[in-house]
Amino acid sequence: MTRVLLLWPGCEGPASGNFGVPQLVLMATHARRETGAHVEIVDLAAERYFGPVDVAKLFEGWDVIAFSVYSSFDHLKCMALAELARQQSPDAVIMAGGYHASARPTEQVFDGSPYDVCVVGEGELALVEVIESVEGGAPLRQTILASNPVTDLDSLPPSDWSYLDRYRPIARKVASQAQVYLSRGCPFDCAFCMERAKREVSWRSLSVERAVHEVVSLHRYLDLRGWTLYVADALFGMKKSWRREFLAALAREQVPVDKLWLLIRVDLVEDEDLRLFADANCGLGFGLESGDPQLLATIRKAGRLDTYLDRMKEVSAWARTHDVPWGANIICGHPGETPGTMERSAAYMRELFLDPKGVTGFLSVDPFRLYPGSPIDTERRQWEQRFGTVFHRPSWWDDGDQEFLAEWVDPSAELDWRTRTRLQHELYGPILRRIEDNFVYRGPAREYFLRAVRDQVQQSEPRTRVHYLGRYYAWLRYLGFREKAEQLMRDDAKLTELTRRRRVAWRPTVAERAQLAPDDVLLDVIERVPRERFVPVDQIAESTRDEAIHLDDSGAATVSAMHAYARSFSLLEIEAGMTVLDLGGGTGYGAAILAELVGEAGRVISVELDPALSARARALCPSNVDCVCGDATDPARWEVDPSTIDAVTVGFALPSIPASWSSALRPGTRLAVPVGEGDAQRLQLVTVGGETRTLEPVRYVPMRRTVPARAAPTKARAKARLPLVD
Structure with a gap:
């Protein structure tokens, strides 16, 4: 019997936090019916609950191993896991499928890739084809399987939820x-959406009877009382007759879920639908995208745009009448966005969500x-030429810092990434903070939506x-623009204010x-001094925390904790x-406080052995600080009359206090x-000519007499891939 493993890697995108992996359950159910294969599902997100995963054991003994590369955020993780799978099961057929794999099939299957097969589009029929190739003695290798969608969804067997038996006890x-x-499927052509990566976009549904059965059977298996059930369709209920019949x-x-949550277009919904949604205990998610008609046209938000926002x-009014919760998602910084479109969109959102009568909806700003695989991806040059859009890292899924790089885009010649970020928070932050007080939904899932x-x-x-902002400046440095990054950072008044608030x-x-x-004036000074300027430009976020920060890769010099x-x-x-x-002043942070x-x-006299650090301190410190480059342990290198010194602070650990210091300093x-x-x-705490008090344990870098060599920046370094940011 052919042994098949379907692996869900644990998703970083919109499917994170969900239980069920229904797409894999359906694939497993269908494959077993068609081939008789032994199929198992492993959900790595759930597996973590049981402790460390023995990856070597996990991948042993399979004939087919299929990875769900659901989103581009999963690409590197799945590729690494596939390489481990290849080591443990060298003869297995290893497959990749999902949105990202469908959008970039040649980046999955290539010479030296751990994948043998990439599935474009839906996976049920493709998985059967791979299993049959194994059973026929000619397993598929170096193959991209073209889209082969299921036209009649009722031809697939009902989901056998028992594939999730291992995880049912820990589901909650x-x-x-x-x-x-x-x-x-979703036949609309919104410019940002990757639904078209699956090639087949026609809307197809289960019959009403089968759709209701899927919900009821999942409830009987899992007991959905107290849960929200997410209908993960790209577009729920496109056909009015199906939608209304299903809801009725x-x-x-009367499935006892707290709420059934689904995604639907606002221009499909009428008052009668809201009544049916209320009866079926549904909440609605709308991809509103923008409150500005100009940008909606740019996005290619199809339909009646003249009445879309109305x-x-x-x-919203109908939902308030029927007490139906809803959420609207908008996109900030879509290519073609300008300060004007952002301001007009925010004005619309204020009207929509701060209605004096209250709302049952909430706003999500992404x-x-x-x-x-999105239209913008395939038409990138056109967007660059038309709007002046800059995609700084268009293949961001190949880098480790995906969280930031995915959104590092200058939307237009009028709006760069930094300005977009600032306007997003200035325009939408006040609206978001007031929505909870204006939220009048009182149904069973009220707390669920308030958390959102x-x-x-x-x-x-x-x-x-x-x-x-820290990731932005870090990437300027990684790409070889350190001086530019440092200058921009010093001039960034918003960053200065935000980091100060974090220090508060x-x-x-x-x-x-x-x-x-708590009211000591010394703490006021520490709040005011912009610590982020004294650390490496890729450590801005870390600079706001009370922790030591290394100034170079050697670890021999740090900015100490506040x-x-x-x-x-x-x-x-x-x-x-x-x-x-x-002494040991580093980049001058302590001297700036002093x-x-x-x-x-x-x-203040700041003495630092490292010429590079001393030069930076000289550039950053105020005029009443003298920055000296020299051996801080030698009083002759202090460039100050020791008898004029009132106090000495030391930023490195000594085996003992040099006798020369006591001789040089006045009692x-x-x-x-x-x-x-x-x-x-x-x-x-030492008083020259007086007592020495030994206080609490501390941890400082040790004294040094030499400066570590630093490698010159190279292009290879600029392309280095980074670990995921915590």
């Missing part, structure tokens, strides 16, 4: 909702992402915004770790007018010094 622990498919039949079944307002509202608000918070959020933690009162500076400077009792020596504390009448000078090696380091 690993997922937030169940999912099911009732139809296929589903209402009669219909959305009508649907950045444009370039998906392979709050999730959107989180996306406009400083933490998320700093993360994406960290203030209680810094205060506790530094043993300071609380480390606060603790040392508070122990030294820094005051206005003092002269402070900062400069504010000592004021214009004071002076009464205070020093905050990390002393010891490794885990034995302790912070010491």
